[in-house]
Amino acid sequence: MANPKCVALIAHDLKKDDMAAFAKANEAVLAGWKVVATGTTGGRVQEACPSLDVIRLKSGPLGGDQQIGAMIATGDVHMLIFFIDPLSAMPHDVDVKALTRLATVYDIPMALNRATAEQLIDFNHP
Numbered sequence: 001m002a003n004p005k006c007v008a009l010i011a012h013d014l015k016k017d018d019m020a021a022f023a024k025a026n027e028a029v030l031a032g033w034k035v036v037a038t039g040t041t042g043g044r045v046q047e048a049c050p051s052l053d054v055i056r057l058k059s060g061p062l063g064g065d066q067q068i069g070a071m072i073a074t075g076d077v078h079m080l081i082f083f084i085d086p087l088s089a090m091p092h093d094v095d096v097k098a099l100t101r102l103a104t105v106y107d108i109p110m111a112l113n114r115a116t117a118e119q120l121i122d123f124n125h126p
Contacts, residue, residue, distance in 0.1 A: 005078040005124075006034040008068045010060060010099075011041045015083035020048040022083075022114055026121050036077065036101060038064035065095040072102045079124055080110040081117045 007030065010017035023045040034056045037045055042056035053089060058064040061077060071077040080103045084096070103110040111117035 004034045005033060006036060006071070006076055007079045007080050007081060008071065008077045009035060009037040009041055009045055009054075010065065010068065011044075012060075012085035012088065013047065013064055014085045014088060016041055016044050019081075019083050020044045022081075022117055024048040024051070026049040026118075029105065029121055031081050033079075036068065038068065039115065047098060049053045054104055060095065068101045069095075069099045072099075072106050075106075077108065079120060082110065082112055083117070 009019060009023065019041055027049045030049065030052055035045070035052055036042075036124075037054055037056060039056050039059035039062070041060075042054045046052065046054045046056070057067045068077060068080070072080065080099070082099070099109065100112070109120050111120045
């Protein structure tokens, strides 16, 4: 059997509850994916969805965004779901922009809010 496609989950601090709720609502679909996430987001998703095997990377500001960016560049991440908080200043904003740029350059599906994520997860069901 082929390796499952990989989805990366990231959420800014004020969007982590929303990401956990999204993951819980889509737990059955996400079970068909390899799931990677930045540190705290991955922990919250794992708590909400104990059946998922979430690979937790570093926290976003400590390099997790860059780790996921590298995985996009090597073809190891096939979809990015990143719940951004456009109303809060982010000290690692350059990393966030680089990550969304890589998703665009490598032409992978990317959602930056829950409404789009719901559409992507339905459309890209493995």
